[in-house]
Amino acid sequence: MSALLVAVLLVPALGAAVIALFPRGRDHAARVTGTIFAAVTLIPIAVLPFARDDGWTTYSATPTALRPWTEFDVSWVPALRLDFHLGVDGVSYPLVALTGLLTVLCCAYTIGKVPSGGQGRTLVALLLVLEAGILGTFLALDLILFFLFFEVVLLPMYAVIIGWGGDDRRRAARKFVLYTLFGSVLLLLGVITVAVNAGTGDLAQLTGGTGLSRSTQLAAFALFAVAFAVKAPLWPLHTWLPDAHTQAPTVGSVILAGVLLKMGTYGLIRIGVGVAPLGAEWAAPLLGILAVAAILAGSLICLRQTELKRLIAYSSVGHMGFVLLGIATLTATGLQAALLGNVAHGLITGLLFFLAGAIKDRAHTGELADLGGLRESAPRLAGLLGFAAIASLGLPGLAGFWGEAFAVVAAVERGGGLWLTLAVLAAIGGALTAAYFLRLLRKVTHGPTGSASVPAGIGGAEWFAWSPLAALTLAVGLAPTLVLAATSAPVRALTEALR
Template sequence: MTVALIAVLLIPALGAAVLAVFPSRLDHLARVVGTVFAVAALVPIVVLAFARDDARFSYSALQPWAELDVSWVPALHLDFHLGIDGVSYPLVALTGLLTALCCAYTLWRVPENGGSGRTLVALLLVLETGILGTFLALDLLLFFLFFEVVLLPMYAVIAGWGGADRRRAARKFVLYTLFGSVLLLLGVLTVTVAAGTGDLTQLTGGLGLSRTTQQVAFVLLAIAFAVKAPLWPLHTWLPDAHTQAPTVGSVILAGVLLKMGTYGLIRVGVGVAPLGAEWAAPVLGILAVAAVLAGSLICLRQTELKRLIAYSSVGHMGFVLLGIATLTATGLQAALLGNVAHGLITGLLFFLAGAIKDRAHTGDLADLGGLRESAPRLAGILGFAAIASLGLPGLAGFWGEAFAVVAAVERGGGLWTTLAALAAIGGALTAAYFLRLLRKVTHGPVGTPVSPTISGAEWLAWSPLAALTLAVGVAPALVLAATSAPVRALTEAWR
């Protein structure tokens, strides 16, 4: 299984290197080759699923299903330590799937106002390598390095293939992310210097770190991850980045890149500094509910399609943060499931938003309308994605948000009960702005004409996400079965 673990990172990285030497005149062939590499990366990801063996799992510490640990830079005590378990595997699988779908999407549709499709696909593969490395890294310094790999490729995707104001949005993304990176490095160094190791399997539970050290480290790490997620009030780079990014950029950004923040908060922030997390939990809970309410209220005022979907992510990530803030097994399960559900649903929503903008040449809600009459199948899929995002029972969006509220109630006390009630109100507001969106776009007066034809590439990109949204909604155990053991391990390690 070590070979499969290496292949997960090696295949997309090799694909990006191969595309870099392709001649520009073979642009379409390069995109085909890049898509083949992206699909091939799914093979070791599927193989790793069969490495899981609950009988071997120790609940006293995290034990990866598959692991690679070799010395890399001995002078810095830096190990090339990779591993996968139930916390990381669902996000690894989601990353592989979305990257493959985005690469396949470029075979038929490349933004006209950008560079070559070959370069775009190569950047997507570099992004995949960085994101996968972040989810697989079990050494803090290695985690930081992979965390930073995604910065320049995403900047290039936005600035190279985005909308009219793409360069400003890309610069804003970089500046915010660099701010978070500085804090992340300080947090990583604080922990590694104090503990004498960066091994996450050893550090989980605190490894004897003093309360003060854990509090300082958690503040640094939490702010850094809040920027990436992004969590309110550090979210202001997100709407511009989403609005200006090309369709595939928005899908990767919303689907998996944001999850690097919430994953890091669980794996590194809470895992390494549990005393700091416990100390900061009430503040995290308050900020989480503020994000839910602020995101929903802002969405009610939005007049641009992609911007509305972008702000909805702020609210959804607020539910994820609320689950984490409870520091309960139920809350962490809710957060991990919410991560996966948001990736599936919002990835689908951005694919659909891109399709609508490509057809209508506008994302202004005032100019869209009557989609039910002009493009009924497109309207139907948009309706499905919207009701999934608003948390309809039976679809993936319901479980994470509902159980985040349940976890807050279980935590008990006046503060957490109040936060649970306010979060539930935020959930109702989510339904309000998505129903407003459908009223304007699908049921409103006919606006800009929209072609009803849906291409094979679009069906290919949308169908897996729609199917998985339904599957996870009906059978959440598809995700929970993998996450339950490591969540129990995390909570046991804190005690």
């Protein structure tokens, strides 16, 4: 069954290559073909939970043993002791599934509408390359292989922003690249530090800090934490994000917010906490403080935002702050909250950016003051925006509630004056989140009619892209065990390694 892991990466890569062979005049056919390849990728992804290798279905009593459901491991560059080692478990699988789903929806969205700036076939090919890189990051069980996949997404996302973005796309794309390259240098230094000192880059052997001294773990975690904070992005390294989101085309923003940011928080759990637990314990108080600063800063900035996509972008800073707070507690509850928060944010913010893009395309503006009266001019669009907004503010019964609520609970469980203070401040940040989303709805849907006209119709490609995200937001909100059932065993193993 290990061949399924290879298929997950091979199908989108093959799809991008096939699309590149299409003649210029077959743009629509190329977009349909790309969507088919993205849909086919979902087949091996869907089968993975049922294709567990014998002997690898559970985590052993030894806390340092990483036990994937299934794995693929072949020697790649023997001279460098580099293996092409792939595997999937409950930590990575929800993000693998989310990546496959969002890519299908984004490719299908381009069938109905191609943003101005370039050919649709090129955009779909880039989306498939992005999918392969992101999936490879989540599946890699070798540090160097992880780094290579982590870097694969850089140029395609740069090309998406600069090729189909807004008027200020060049500056936003350059800022994205410069920040990401800075993080990449630190990540590479961390990978080299671990690999040289441990004599291996195999995560199955490294989980729990095996073979690494305390000083090495402290140095490695510091490098990893900053590198992943740039990608997530976490405050105060977040300033590239609003520009990238504002200028990126709709599908670029959805992929960026939905799964590309999760590479940072996933890496912090899998690599940071998993490989350098002593470093994670040492840095936990500082991470908690920065997490709460991100929650409060993101909320306060959103209260003053007047542009739709920038508001949603800054809201991601606050939501990722809750994810970081859960990680910083280093408890089973906190890590579960972080993993669930990752998935919930991908679903909800993906939907929000789809809707923001549709509104901006119709009204030709994203200014909140110009978008008033949406409830009267486009009631269905207003209803969907209202649903996504209340999901993002953490209404119980929807996906956004569980991760953020239990991140606060985990901080309380951690105990001590610092963590109780952080829990209280995070809860205040949650209230501010509700405030700025209600302000958004008051201005856009319930406010007086603005100067911009928003047509009422919703196309078939739009319904196809938005409906699964809305349905899953409700499903995960009502039954969070859909995610938590997969993550409980690996989280238990990680927390055992911290004791």
